Amino acid sequence: MVLRLLSKQGTSTPEFRLAIIAVVVFLAMAALSPDRFLSSQNIISMAFQFPEFAILALAMTITMMTGGIDLSVVGVANLTAVISALILVNFAGADATGAVALLWLFAALGVAVCVGALAGLFNGILVARLGLPPILATLGSGLVFTGIAVAMTGGSAVMGFPDVVAWIGNAQLLLVPVPLVIFVLLAAALHVILTKTSFGLKATMYGANPLAALFAAIDINKLLIRVYVISGVLSSVAGMVVMSRANSAKADYGSSYLLLAVLIAVLGGVNPYGGYGRVMGVVLAVLSMQFLSSGLNMLQVSNFARELIWGALLIFVMVVNTTDWSRFGKARSGH
Amino acid sequence: MNRLSLKNLATRNETLVAVVIVAFCLLATFSDPLFLSVTTLTDLMRASVVIGILAVAAMMVLISGGIDVSFTAIAVFAMYSTTVLTLAVMPDMPWYFIFAISIGIGACLGAINGFFVVICRLPTLIVTLGTLSVFRGFLLTFIGSQRISALPPEMRGFSRMMIARGTTEAGSFYAIPWAVAALAIVVLLTLFILHKTMLGRSIFAIGGSLESARRIGINVRGAQFFVYCYVGALAGLAGIIHGAMGRMADPFSLVGLELSVIAAVVLGGARLIGGYGTLTGTLLGVSLIVLVENSLIVVGIPSTWQFVTIGLLILLGTGLPAWQAKRAAAKSA
Amino acid sequence: MKLWGRQALAAAPDFVFLGKCTMSKDDDDTFIELKGIVKQYGGVTALDGVDFRVKTGKAICLAGENGSGKSTLIKILVGVEQPTSGQIFVDGKPYSHVNPRQAAASGISVIFQDFSLFSNLTVAENIAFATQLSGKKRLFDRGATRRIAQEALDRIGVDIDLDARVETIPVAHKQLVAICRGLASNARLIIMDEPTTALTGREVQALLGIIRKLKDSGIAVVFVSHKLAEVLEVCEEVFALRNGRNVAEGPARDFNAASLTRHMTGRDVPEAKPPLNIDQAETLLVVNQLGKEGAFEDINFELKAGEVLGISGVLGSGRTSLAKALFGLVAPSKGSITLSGKNIPLGNPIAATQAGIGYVPEDRLTEGLFLTQSIIRNVAVGRFDHHRSGGFLNLTSLVDEARGWIERLRIKAPDYDAEVKSLSGGNQQRVALARWLSQTPRVLVLNGPSVGVDVGSKADIHAIIRELADSGIGIVVISDDLPELLTTCGRILMMKDGRIDSIVMAGEMDEIELAAKLAS
Structure with missing residues (x-):
């Protein structure tokens, strides 16, 4: 690969370390509870669980690549889910079947993606045109999106979909869960966008030095708006998966996913100050998290302990990534 | 003398927030003449205590150039573990001992943040994001995940201690709890530290320019470490007050509030880049958020629109200065 | 003492x-x-x-x-x-x-180029902070701070508002505040x-007056x-x-x-080069009545193909603003810029680039380069959109083209995928040049082309500039390095207070006369 992101190579990349972590976690869990962790039932159930927050982590990744952040991902996901749910409930109804149901499902999905794109556009305008710091722009807009969803539903869950809706979140294609298929497609698409398109390279370089991007005549406004639109669209897809799996939509679903998405992106080696990040790293981070939490689940460890371990893992990986190990080597040889 | 020129005043966030608060109150009084009463005022004061103390803490970190999202987890950790400890060891412990324990636990947790920020030099957002999960996960796994409503008697006693109470002419009841005094003490103490000690001035200097602070020989590490410990201590205090006033130790409360608190501080004019922030602004920001959370219905906006309103306020409060700065930059070049 | x-x-x-x-x-x-x-x-x-x-x-x-x-x-x-x-x-x-x-x-007290001041604190605090710290005091004494600051300001005889935030005072005052900080901590x-670098001619004179006072008091x-x-x-x-x-x-x-x-430099002051024979050349750039409030005013000049035009003046004379305006980074409020008769929209770097204007900024490290990105990427960044097939980048052709430019400019790097920050100043500047050359500009604006570059590379860069001009590119060199201007430029516009004060033709003046003119 001639156009590498950084000169860091082979074994010194954060991705390599993450791959080791993922494998170690997998093996450890498999060793501790072999018959249950390695059961096909467990593996399939893991594959159903992680895509929804993994997709949000992808959205976080592309904004972090530009040195920004998107704190509105969960708000966008819930808003799009609520709007789609209202369409499905009011126009199709729980009893709809066949072509009618399918038609309304596609309509709802289309609207969801459009709403996600619009929400992203709103964020992009705030960041690019008005010059708000991304963290504040998306903090505010996230509240607005959540607020609109609350106002539309009065805060209660929307349910009563046609049966076909459940397919997105619960079906399998040739044994592969549909949410996983969606995630793999999106991850691959994001990888291609970031490494094989003009837009992706510009976004990375903007993240590395925004001022130099200005002086290199990169159209920064257009670039940032596209970044946040992509983030919004990814969030809306996550919203659809959540809606289908829960068979309902609510304004405050998955509020813990926001920090989880940030955590995964950072764990995956994405530089929160911009300029570096690889989809592969994020995928490995997602897998590590999922192996860890499923394994701990088998071992009867509470959900709360998982949160503890996630946080500890994040800090551990950051300490490893930022410590200048060569300095220690030198200091030792010096004395 | 500080030159408080009109232009200076008009472009400050404090002014903007104050104007919005006054407008809100006018509107509220217009639609409900009973709004402007001692009862409303004391209710709002009660509601501001915990978020106010947390906001002062968050402001301190922002001034030093960092950001902390773990303070809510510290608060709930300190509150719950103090309650458990007190009930187990000495249920009749006087309330000030209970408070001291909670503050101490908070400070220790803050020191953990400080360790990673100061010694390991990790980015503050990442560290506190991680410790948020760790503190909360540790609390719920190892200390407990049950709500405790049988609080130590002294904690309940504290919530009944009133500075003043009475009935207004209109016949409605009002009360000012001592917890309000805690907020006042925190504000005065922080004011003293930030403006009357070299440590406080150093915190401003570090937020202004870390490199310059090192060059002139400021003890950067010491000051940063202090900030995180102090924030932890304040969070411990806010947590125990939250528990006492709510008459329940709920290990699931408070977490999730961190971004709203930071929003209140930023609304009040503190900047994410560090070096800027005033207590006046922070308190105004808190007042506005509390006002919107509690009294939106009075001005005729259904309370379901509360999030939208706060979100728009944040966008307005941060967007206006950002846009002005961008225009000024384009003009000067 | x-x-x-x-x-x-x-x-x-x-x-x-x-x-x-x-x-x-x-x-x-x-x-x-x-x-x-x-x-x-x-x-x-x-x-x-x-x-x-x-x-x-x-x-x-x-x-x-x-x-x-x-x-x-x-x-x-x-x-x-x-x-x-x-x-x-x-x-x-x-x-x-x-x-x-x-x-x-x-x-011993050092005043760094960036002054190392705290822009969010007051003048008084900036001056007295170090002194207060060394006094091992725990409490902050506002009165003492003001007194220390006032004494220091009095010693150099200037009057700056003690309570103004440093971010609000002009650059020259910031320097004085930095000097006073040294004085307050008993600098010898x-x-x-x-x-x-950051001062106008008048401010330099004021600074020299203050230096004399310092010397008189034994510093x-x-x-x-x-x-x-x-x-x-x-x-x-x-x-x-x-x-x-x-x-x-x-x-x-x-x-x-x-x-x-x-x-x-270890060289004699270079002989001024006779201007190239460019009278017959096509006129590329025409700048007409360009002005922007508070920056520059009434700017008119033409640039021909193959010409190297110098623009000089002290900092604050408007030279950098003008350079940026040519590339659209600063939006002029009046006037026009045309290239080969075509009007270029003002204040739009993308339009300027498309029209064929390139700009190499003064501050390579913060404005010019993406330090953590590879050499190849730094060169190719302007050409991403030209190597697309079906929405995707054609990496092979993109990399080949960038390699070509890296080799033509003789950029010395062991690995073209190395981070650009691993290169020396001279090679970094060549990377910045290569980026623009790959976009085949018709006009190239070079702001401080050899700042922070060693002597050998400097001569190379000057040679590159001449080669480019010979190939028909119109070049504008913005610089305060007088030998550089004299070696490379056929004409030099001298700017003062935002206006073109005079035009010096190559060979008309030597460096000393030019220096005198600049300082006047």
Whole structure:
């Protein structure tokens, strides 16, 4: 690969370390509870669980690549889910079947993606045109999106979909869960966008030095708006998966996913100050998290302990990534 | 003398927030003449205590150039573990001992943040994001995940201690709890530290320019470490007050509030880049958020629109200065 | 004063005292003397037996180009770096090295180019902070802070609002605040790093007045700069460094701008080149009545194909704003820019690039390069959109093209995928040039093309500029490096207070006359 992101190579990349972590976690869990962790039932159930927050982590990744952040991902996901749910409930109804149901499902999905794109556009305008710091722009807009969803539903869950809706979140294609298929497609698409398109390279370089991007005549406004639109669209897809799996939509679903998405992106080696990040790293981070939490689940460890371990893992990986190990080597040889 | 020129005043966030608060109150009084009463005022004061103390803490970190999202987890950790400890060891412990324990636990947790920020030099957002999960996960796994409503008697006693109470002419009841005094003490103490000690001035200097602070020989590490410990201590205090006033130790409360608190501080004019922030602004920001959370219905906006309103306020409060700065930059070049 | 200094030194615990007390050769006046200083970084010798001397109450020019070792020498003086060998005499006492605390305690104060001020604090606090800190006080005393600050301001006889935030005061005042900070902590020596770069002609004169006052009160001043003509008149002594060695030292009256340059660069001042025969060439750029409030006014000029046009003037003369305006980074409020008769939208760098204007910024590290990205990417960034097939990048053709330019500009790098920050200044500048050349510009605006570049690369860059001009590109060179302008440009526009003050043709003036004109 001639156009590498950084000169860091082979074994010194954060991705390599993450791959080791993922494998170690997998093996450890498999060793501790072999018959249950390695059961096909467990593996399939893991594959159903992680895509929804993994997709949000992808959205976080592309904004972090530009040195920004998107704190509105969960708000966008819930808003799009609520709007789609209202369409499905009011126009199709729980009893709809066949072509009618399918038609309304596609309509709802289309609207969801459009709403996600619009929400992203709103964020992009705030960041690019008005010059708000991304963290504040998306903090505010996230509240607005959540607020609109609350106002539309009065805060209660929307349910009563046609049966076909459940397919997105619960079906399998040739044994592969549909949410996983969606995630793999999106991850691959994001990888291609970031490494094989003009837009992706510009976004990375903007993240590395925004001022130099200005002086290199990169159209920064257009670039940032596209970044946040992509983030919004990814969030809306996550919203659809959540809606289908829960068979309902609510304004405050998955509020813990926001920090989880940030955590995964950072764990995956994405530089929160911009300029570096690889989809592969994020995928490995997602897998590590999922192996860890499923394994701990088998071992009867509470959900709360998982949160503890996630946080500890994040800090551990950051300490490893930022410590200048060569300095220690030198200091030792010096004395 | 500080030159408080009109232009200076008009472009400050404090002014903007104050104007919005006054407008809100006018509107509220217009639609409900009973709004402007001692009862409303004391209710709002009660509601501001915990978020106010947390906001002062968050402001301190922002001034030093960092950001902390773990303070809510510290608060709930300190509150719950103090309650458990007190009930187990000495249920009749006087309330000030209970408070001291909670503050101490908070400070220790803050020191953990400080360790990673100061010694390991990790980015503050990442560290506190991680410790948020760790503190909360540790609390719920190892200390407990049950709500405790049988609080130590002294904690309940504290919530009944009133500075003043009475009935207004209109016949409605009002009360000012001592917890309000805690907020006042925190504000005065922080004011003293930030403006009357070299440590406080150093915190401003570090937020202004870390490199310059090192060059002139400021003890950067010491000051940063202090900030995180102090924030932890304040969070411990806010947590125990939250528990006492709510008459329940709920290990699931408070977490999730961190971004709203930071929003209140930023609304009040503190900047994410560090070096800027005033207590006046922070308190105004808190007042506005509390006002919107509690009294939106009075001005005729259904309370379901509360999030939208706060979100728009944040966008307005941060967007206006950002846009002005961008225009000024384009003009000067 | 002197006694205070000695006491401070004696009190400093970990001062490495070499024992034998030799007074340095001539007289008591010598405050600090460095003898035979050698500094090696790994295998590279940055300083090779350098001598340097500062006398009480005297001003000294430490002249040298970037990379000559002058920054290293200063770092040793203030204790940030330790010399590999050599001796340091402070008030006649020999030491093998000093540490930063000792340097500060013996009254050495540095004013960095960025001033190291706290823009969010008041003038008074900025001046008094270090003093207050050294007093080991825990409480902040606003009254004392104001008093210390006022005393320091009074000593140099300037009046700045003590309660103004530093972010609100002009650059020249910031420098004065930095000087006062040194005074407040009882400085005996103030070292000024590139003190005149950010100042206008009038402000430089005001600064020189203040320097005289400092000298009268017994404070020594060292100017560290690569262009010293402006401060030469207040200096008593000159030390010139080149490649880590002393190349000249002596009384300042024996030097002038030209001889200083000769010592610094090791070359004679280059002969002005006769202007190229470009009378028949096509007129590329026409700038008509360009103006922007507070920056520049009434700018008119033409640029022909193959011409190299210089724009000079002190900082604040509007030269950088004008350069940026040509590329759309600054939006002029009136006037027009046309290229080959086609109007270029103002204030739009993308439109300017599409029209064929390129801009290489002054500050490579923050504006020019993506330091953590690869060399290839830094070169290719402007060509991403031209190597697309079906929405995706054609990486092979993109990389091949970039490699071509890297080779043509003889960029020395072991690995084109290496981060660009691993390159030397000269090679970095070539990367910045390669980026624009790959976009085949018709007009290239070069802001400070050889700032921070070593002497050898500088000549290469000048050769590249001439080659480009010969190939028909119109080039605008914005610079305050007079020899550079004289070697490369056919015409030089001299700017003053935002207007074109005069036009100097190649061969019309030598460097000294030009320097005089610039300073006038």
